[in-house]
Amino acid sequence: MSVRVLYREKEREMEPGISMTDAVKAFDKKLARKAIVARIDGKLVDMNTPITQDVDIEILTADTPEGLEILRHSTSHIMAAAVKRLFPDVQVTIGPSIENGFYYDFDRDEPFTPEDLPKIEKEIKKIIKENHSFEKQILTVDDAIKMFRDMGETYKVELIEDLVKNEKVETVSVYKSGDFVDLCRGPHIPSTSKIKSYKLLDVAGAYWRGDEKNKMLQRIYGTAFNNKEELDQHLKNLAEAKRRDHRKLGKELDLFSFQDDGGPGLAYWHPNGGLIRHIIETFWKEEHLKREYDLVYTPHIARAHLWETSGHLDFYRENMYSPLEIDGQEYILKPMNCPFHILIYKTKIHSYRDLPLRWAELGTVYRYERSGVLHGLLRVRGFTQDDAHIFCTPDQLKEEMINCVKFAIFIIESFGFSEYDIFLATRPVKFAGTSQEWDTAEDTLRKALNEQELPFTIDEGGAVFYGPKIDIKLKDALGRHWQGPTIQFDFNLSKKFDVNYIGADGQEHRCFMVHRALMGSLERFFGCLVEHYGGAFPAWLSPVQVMVLPIADRHIEYADQVAKQLKNENFRAKVDKRREKTGFKIREAQIQKVPYMLIIGDNEIEEQKIAVRERKQGDLGAMDIHRLIDILRERVEKKN
RNA sequence: GCCGGGAUAGCUCAGAGGUAGAGCAGCUCACUCGUAAUGAGCAGGUCAAGAGUUCGACUCUCUUUCCCGGCUCCA
Numbered sequence: 213m214s215v216r217v218l219y220r221e222k223e224r225e226m227e228p229g230i231s232m233t234d235a236v237k238a239f240d241k242k243l244a245r246k247a248i249v250a251r252i253d254g255k256l257v258d259m260n261t262p263i264t265q266d267v268d269i270e271i272l273t274a275d276t277p278e279g280l281e282i283l284r285h286s287t288s289h290i291m292a293a294a295v296k297r298l299f300p301d302v303q304v305t306i307g308p309s310i311e312n313g314f315y316y317d318f319d320r321d322e323p324f325t326p327e328d329l330p331k332i333e334k335e336i337k338k339i340i341k342e343n344h345s346f347e348k349q350i351l352t353v354d355d356a357i358k359m360f361r362d363m364g365e366t367y368k369v370e371l372i373e374d375l376v377k378n379e380k381v382e383t384v385s386v387y388k389s390g391d392f393v394d395l396c397r398g399p400h401i402p403s404t405s406k407i408k409s410y411k412l413l414d415v416a417g418a419y420w421r422g423d424e425k426n427k428m429l430q431r432i433y434g435t436a437f438n439n440k441e442e443l444d445q446h447l448k449n450l451a452e453a454k455r456r457d458h459r460k461l462g463k464e465l466d467l468f469s470f471q472d473d474g475g476p477g478l479a480y481w482h483p484n485g486g487l488i489r490h491i492i493e494t495f496w497k498e499e500h501l502k503r504e505y506d507l508v509y510t511p512h513i514a515r516a517h518l519w520e521t522s523g524h525l526d527f528y529r530e531n532m533y534s535p536l537e538i539d540g541q542e543y544i545l546k547p548m549n550c551p552f553h554i555l556i557y558k559t560k561i562h563s564y565r566d567l568p569l570r571w572a573e574l575g576t577v578y579r580y581e582r583s584g585v586l587h588g589l590l591r592v593r594g595f596t597q598d599d600a601h602i603f604c605t606p607d608q609l610k611e612e613m614i615n616c617v618k619f620a621i622f623i624i625e626s627f628g629f630s631e632y633d634i635f636l637a638t639r640p641v642k643f644a645g646t647s648q649e650w651d652t653a654e655d656t657l658r659k660a661l662n663e664q665e666l667p668f669t670i671d672e673g674g675a676v677f678y679g680p681k682i683d684i685k686l687k688d689a690l691g692r693h694w695q696g697p698t699i700q701f702d703f704n705l706s707k708k709f710d711v712n713y714i715g716a717d718g719q720e721h722r723c724f725m726v727h728r729a730l731m732g733s734l735e736r737f738f739g740c741l742v743e744h745y746g747g748a749f750p751a752w753l754s755p756v757q758v759m760v761l762p763i764a765d766r767h768i769e770y771a772d773q774v775a776k777q778l779k780n781e782n783f784r785a786k787v788d789k790r791r792e793k794t795g796f797k798i799r800e801a802q803i804q805k806v807p808y809m810l811i812i813g814d815n816e817i818e819e820q821k822i823a824v825r826e827r828k829q830g831d832l833g834a835m836d837i838h839r840l841i842d843i844l845r846e847r848v849e850k851k852n
Numbered sequence: 853g854c855c856g857g858g859a860u861a862g863c864u865c866a867g868a869g870g871u872a873g874a875g876c877a878g879c880u881c882a883c884u885c886g887u888a889a890u891g892a893g894c895a896g897g898u899c900a901a902g903a904g905u906u907c908g909a910c911u912c913u914c915u916u917u918c919c920c921g922g923c924u925c926c927a
Contacts, residue, residue: 323856416922417855424924428855431922459920463863472900472918531926577927582853583918585925597927695927733927764884791884799888813886823886831887 218268232259233402236271247271248279248406249399256282258348259402274406274438281309286346286401287336287410287436288314293392294335295432298328304394305367305420305429312446313435317418319367320430329412332432340407344390346400356384360395367420368395409443410436413450453690458742459588465747465804468589468738477586477593479735484755487784489734491753493574495626496598496731503619505570505600510552512576516542522551523708527677531579549575550702550727553601554709557723562713567723568604568612574734575599589739596734602726603711609653609724613660613682613699616728620684620697623730626851627741628750631687632696634666637674644678645703653701654680678704688744695736699728748805748827751847758785758844759801760822763794763813771812774822774837781841783848802827807847808840 214225219239226235236259237244249256251270256278272279288307295302295318307316318324351359353376360368372395375381387396389404401407412434420426437443454460462468467485470476481489497507516535519525524532528547535542546552553571562569576596585591602612617634624632636657639650657680661668668682675681679701686696702725705711711723731737741749751757758778762771771787778785788797794811801809811823816834824832824840 325856414921415856418923419854422924424854428923430855433922470919476918579927582925584853584855584923586919591926595927599927698927729927731927736927761887763886766884793884793890794886796885796889797887802888809887811886815886825887 215263216266217263218266219271226263228264229262232257232261232263232269235263236269240271243271243273246273248274248276248401249282251278256399258346258399260345260347280436280438282399283401283406283438284309284314284436286404287407287434288316289346289387289389289392289394289396289400290336290339290404290407291332291412291432291434292316292318292394293339293390294332296392297339298331298335302430303365303367306371307394313413313433315418315431315433317420317429317431319420319427323417323430324415324432326415329415329432333410333412336407336410336412339390340404342390343403343405345403347388348398348400349386349388350383351386352383353381356386356395359386359393363393371395407436409438409440410434411443411447449690453692453743456690456743456746457588458590458739461742461747462589462739465742467742470588475593476583477581477591479589479592479594485738487755488749488753489738492731492734492738496574496623497572499619499623500570500572500600503570503615505572508553508556508571508573510549510556510573510575511546512578513543513545514552516544518551518555519544521708522554522705524548524551531581533578533580545578546575547577547579549573549577549597549599550601550705550725551709554705554711557603557711558709562603562723564605564713564715564721567713568602568608570600570602570612572598572600589735589742592733592735595736597729598731598734598737600728602728603713603723604726605713605715605721606724609701609726610656610660610663612726613657613701614664616697616699616726617660617664617666617682617684620699620728620730624684624686624696628744628852629686629688629696633685633687633693634661634668635671635674635683635685636661636668637671637676637681637683639680640673640675640677642677643675644707649703650680653703657682657701676700678702686740688740689746690743692743694740695732697728697730698732699726701726748807750852751807751844752851754805754807755784756786756804756806757783757848758808758810758840759797759804759806760785760787760810760812761794761797761801762787762789763811765791767812767814767817770817771810774810774812777837778841778844781845783841783844798825808844810840 215228217224217226217235219236222239224238232250233244233247236247247259249272250259251272252267274280274283285308288309292304292307296304299320301320303319305317305319307314353372357369357372372384375384384395385398386393387398387400412432414433416431416433417428418431420429435446437446465484466482468482469480470478471480474480500507513536524547532547533545535544557569574596576594578594581591581593604612638654643650661682681698681700683698684696686694688694706723706725711725712720713723715721760771760775762768768789775785775787790797798809805827807827809825811825816822819834821834822837822840823834826832
């Protein structure tokens with residue numbers, strides 16, 4: 213008796229029961245050493261698994277996404293083993309791999325401190341050196357429960373009991389590496405020695421099962437990579453992200469602030485940030501007008517009654533501020549703009565000939581956010597949405613969706629985001645409308661995306677209760693993901709407000725309504741932009757596009773002349789007239805990330821030229837001012 | 853909201869149960885200077901706020917506010 217092992221189209225007869233590792237060794241020794249996990253019939257299996265029947269093996273190393281994920285998952289187990297050795301009183305809970313790393317949650321009365329991390333890292337190193345293999349065992353549920361109960365691991369017992377309840381399992385798998393045993397579905401790396409490059413990063417509190425009603429556990433975050441270079445690169449990226457933190461840059465570039473006296477989550481836009489916002493808003497408005505949107509403006513507060521009609525007081529109450537009393541009437545600060553746009557719509561009877569109506573507003577809304585979630589400009593309590601509502605007939609929906617998606621992509625590409633992922637979020641468990649309505653709407657959205665040949669992912673059940681939506685997630689210069697444009701279909705509000713139009717048949721019909729925000733909120737989008745550009749805004753957005761630097765006082769007159777000429781061409785130019793050395797002035801302009809610096813000295817005056825320094829390219833040498841104007845014009849035009 | 857860590861000059865940060873320190877920025881003066889920091893001098897603080905312990909608190913304790921890392925939630 214033997215089994216046939218197929219590997220990369222080569223085939224060998226082998227002893228039944230031989231491990232994957234040993235089998236692969238016969239084909240490729242080097243690869244067997246690097247193997248993290250095997251894939252057989254599309255399923256990932258441990259390298260330690262014995263082969264009992266004919267197989268076609270595919271080997272995954274830590275170079276592959278799947279291999280890396282398993283390496284990280286296994287590293288989290290080893291970290292748990294190390295923690296158990298150092299702190300025998302802890303209980304282990306769960307420890308998955310996550311994007312860029314892993315974590316493990318422990319139940320321990322005393323929190324871990326950052327000082328514990330090096331100690332744990334050292335213990336991990338020891339365990340790796342001891343080279344324990346990961347051995348999988350299948351236990352009956354009863355045996356497993358008994359084992360974990362004897363070990364005092366009550367969370368594991370709870371997990372198993374839930375598996376029995378929810379998935380009706382009769383057996384569970386546990387992995388043993390050295391003296392550490394953990395409940396785990398696997399698969400895992402063959403042995404601890406496969407872990408080469410890892411680092412523990414952070415400690416934090418986290419609720420058991422992510423539910424704030426449960427006990428707070430102590431989480432340790434870490435990461436692992438295929439090799440030291442990749443780990444170092446990752447750590448470098450983390451440091452770069454820190455350098456680009458919009459809160460830090462916001463202060464350095466004097467863009468915005470938050471005021472203790474003003475209250476948390478309420479942003480103050482300083483002149484520099486304000487100017488950039490103005491440019492963004494102007495661009496936004498012009499592009500909307502080009503696309504036959506109308507601009508509307510609505511108040512910040514409305515009677516509580518309106519929010520009752522809209523349903524916000526039912527489903528959004530915990531995010532809304534308490535009512536203000538005005539003349540004995542209750543008013544509430546708006547958390548959304550939609551009811552206001554509907555009120556404008558309802559000032560008239562609309563014919564199907566009027567539709568679609570596209571109404572856009574930079575609408576400032578206020579939402580109560582729990583204190584712990586506020587985060588710079590990315591999560592605030594008062595913000596301006598670049599909102600729009602489209603009222604249309606069912607027939608028009610698809611085209612409106614197509615236009616929204618096109619518009620969204622145009623906007624994000626204008627801000628230098630060339631990579632993005634599109635998601636179609638479908639019906640959640642709780643929803644307004646009928647399943648039939650949802651099916652039709654989802655189908656329309658799907659068609660809209662398909663017709664433009666845009667690849668997208670279905671986010672099953674990811675929609676809000678009132679309708680399916682298309683979300684676009686941006687990838688920034690550091691490869692991080694950001695929530696971008698969102699285009700949401702709404703079954704709910706048009707019903708609540710009875711939003712209708714008169715059709716060709718003379719009858720009233722219910723409007724279709726689409727909410728959409730392309731940037732989301734100006735605050736969040738701006739925070740994201742700051743990080744994406746690392747504060748070095750492209751010329752069209754830079755508060756100061758050109759800093760003119762006269763070398764000595766006698767050069768000021770010409771410098772002023774140059775600045776004036778640039779201003780006449782609608783560029784933002786300033787002259788640094790301080791009696792400082794040129795190097796000093798350059799340094800300051802450079803730190804302020806001004807795109808162009810013009811050095812003006814005797815030579816320039818004599819030749820009637822300017823010496824141009826670009827913030828990234830450095831010294832570009834002397835040129836005629838018209839040459840610079842052409843360059844600037846082109847950069848502003850191209851938004852790069 | 854919860855767990856943990858913070859708050860010292862405009863900024864970045866050091867310090868410590870006996871009354872506060874640096875660098876940068878600011879102001880003044882000198883230097884008129886060529887591609888990332890000229891030098892000197894001056895000024896700058898209710899050590900987040902309130903209460904308590906103490907002969908004495910910026911330091912220890914408590915409360916509050918705000919910030920940071922997470923959890924949950926989200927534009």
